[in-house]
Amino acid sequence: MSSPVNDARASSAGDGGAERVRSRGEDSTVTSMTVTELQAALKDGATSVDLTRAYLDRIAADDGTLGAYLHVDPETALETAAAVDAAGRAGTGLAGLPVALKDVVVTEGVPTTSGSKILQGWLPPYDATVAARLKGAGTVLLGKTNMDEFAMGSSTENSAYRVTRNPWNPERIPGGSSGGSSAAVAGGLAPWAIGTDTGGSIRQPAALTGLVGHKPTYGSVSRYGLIAFSSSLDQAGPMARTVLDAALLHEAIGGHDPLDSTSIDVPLPVLAESARRGAAGDLSGLTVGVVRELGGDGHAEGYETGVLARFAEAVALLESLGAEVREVSCPAFDLALPAYYLIAPSEASSNLARFDGVRYGLRVGDDGTRDLDEVMALTREQGFGPEVKRRIILGTYALSSGYYEAYYGQAQKVRTLISRDFNAAFDSADGSRVDVLVSPTTPTVAFPLGARVDDPIAMYAADLCTLPASLAGVPAISVPCGLSDGLPVGLQIMAPALADDRCYRVAAALEAAQDAARGFRFLDQLTRRTADATEGAA
Amino acid sequence: MSADKLVDYDEVLTRYEPLIGLETHVELGTASKMFCGCSTVFGAEPNTQTCPVCLGLPGALPVANEAAIEATIRIGLALGCRIATWCRFARKNYFYPDIPKGFQTSQYDEPLCTAGHLDVEVDGETYRVEIERVHLEEDTGKNLHVGGATGRIHGADHSLVDYNRAGIPLVEIVTRPIPGAGAKAPEVARAYVTELREIVKTLGVSDVKMEQGSLRCDVNLSLAPVGGLEWGTRTETKNVNSLRSVERSVRYEMRRQAAVLDDGLRIVQETRHFHEDTGSTSSGRSKEEATDYRYFPEPDLVPLAPDEEWVAKLAATLPELPAARRVRLSEEWGLSATEMAWLLNAGALDLVGDTVAAGAPPADARKWWLGELARRANDAGVELPELAVTPGQVAELVGLVAAGTINDQLARQVLDGVLAGEGDPAAVVESRGLAVMGESDELVAAVDAAIAGAPDVVAKVQGGKVQALGALVGAVMKTTRGKADAATVKRMLEERLL
């Protein structure tokens, strides 16, 4: 299945670079390397075209079944890579490294649909800040990844276009809404990818596919050019094979943007360096709070025992690295789900009003027999999928006069209470203060395709653990912490606003300790399994 | 256009009391739009002043224009408003092609300025108009309905939208209902908009051109039975785009609503459109009432929190406001209150001011604009500012009279030439040969002829009735077609006869 490096060499005019890539070890095919290894390979003489071609080959071979991408343009990708090579930039910073973007990120001249039929055929005339920064850094866009329509969903099954499968088990969902990005990275179809997270859409798919995924502090990564789902919650962030890779990608996209009024004008904390320091494995002096309401005593209903077991082992590992662990109660977290499902649909009902068929995208029924209102209604009727319609109706109702206070107003109050719980945990002066809070990232491992499509409430429960950090705007990372039933389990680390570096430090410590105990990286289990299966079939 | 039953205006007032309210939109003259960097210049090719933000493209985000916020605060301060220390923008959600995002970014329950007032004078009486709120929002695009007879959406072949105007900062100034205006309600409404326009113009934040739509007015009106305790249902008349229309629309709605109420029917709460040509209103969207805008705080923008020091500085640096300026000018120019009111009503205060600034003594400037020029505007059926003469030309005319080049009578002929587009006063004097005659041979001959032609008058004068000299002066003036200087003629006659 995987594309051997000598494929790449065939196209790189025999400069020997790809050969040196191969010499790095038994698993060092390009598409199973970490980004830091790819950077080293570029410095050693591999070309951006080598790397890009290796990924494009994997996409050509596997994406038919995996369904990670909505749009791939190999020609443009190779041209970009060749230009980076020609400029001698490959290997400096992120230049020459391929990357995938969730299709919610607006890209100039590249189709952008947000997973919806209503944007089919739209060619954006501008770049999102995230896309512009990655372009400026010299990365090579491999393609746009599949997602739940307008990022509404937890399984990517709400995509208007295609099914995305979990590389660990093709009958399972890859998580959502950034499921295309998670499947692409876990499946070796991209070295890393950008996702967006409104209520867990980076962390949940990362957890279910064995990746590291980080939702930054609200306001620390520009939202300019992210097709809005819920403006007060949306954040773009990295999805990667390792903690350090995630930190590097985060540093490339983060920081103040004058085009986004809610962007925070403070310097980004040092992230990659925090990950490197964390990997040294010493957590003494750090206090870790385990959130009771997220899978703890009396709150374990709906959580799989395998997930709770892996979580407990990971917490014990953190303790063994010197961290002090204590249980923390955050009572308002119990209200996060209902509050989220009022706030996010309310904002979405307004954000999605612009899709009326007048200026761009789909237009239905404009045949001269219908008036404007009918054309708008038909366009929206046929352009939006059922989950999007469900949330628009929900949000419209919640904002309507006479109900506003009871729904949107109350939900905002809950949001304040959740923030207070975080503040109490992070800032209390009575000695019960913690540096980070931890929980399982999801209550269960990846569920089977189709299992929850007819039960929205069960689907919504997949975000139970990730919603509090979203509502409070604080940073949270998901890092792999083992397998249950052969499927990945994620641990979530939440930190105070703007302390994203703490997430990376703790996650890197856990990752390093687990890798050391295992003897290889978490995702290598998947690579080996795939290789065995391929050999078995042969 | 309209088959509305109307009650005679004076009769309306015997049975009903009007309650007016005004919502005025002022397009700010900032260089860029409210939430993006696009230009706001009027009259550009359609859709050339647009970008992802003001087109509402997916993913685009707004950034508030600080100059617009400052202008709004200055308007609020000039109206004596309280300036909010913290407030937010809100989304007003509704579907219409001219709003690119499916919502208008506006302010809802947290306006930037509240609780102000504006005093206006009508016929020597002062009416206090309470200002409920002044808030900041963005303008919509413009729909152009192509084909069909009316240029309106019904019957059009297709519609085009120009988004150049979309996102231009718009300040909405809302009055509280104005009671007690009675028969003067139409004039009070007009005086309010006039005064508001003067203030905004003085602040320099908008060109307030009603004909270009940079100042737009919605007029609310309801009637209550005289002595009744409850106000009736109100209508909101839109498209009221001149001062005169403000007055006419109030008058019309009073007469129409009175007729409806007289028939025992109910007023429908609705939007009505004003028609400039007929002076009537017609029913617009009555479902307006049912529209639920689902306002909520705009999550894409951070709250506005005007710094106290900044607001204090803006308050301290406000220019002299029109009311204060009028008091000062009345004194400087020696105007009576009636004259000042008249000048204001005629929109001629700046004309006088500019004439003075161009060098004319205030008394002369006032005399010309209030006298001869006002009469001509009236005869021509136009507003004073529309006359084809500039304050500079009036000042020049005054200068020519003062220098003795022309007299008042000649000056009127010069004015004829100026109004006819023959050039500046000096040029007209030259081309029409209107300068006062010196003691030329022509004048001497005219004087001698007058003496020779009226021996009886000469006898009277020489017999001691000196005032009879006037008849001879008149004769000379007639022969010279007014070009002679009367005083000179009189002196010449005296030299010859006494």
Ligand SMILES: [Zn+2]
């Ligand atoms: Zn613009």
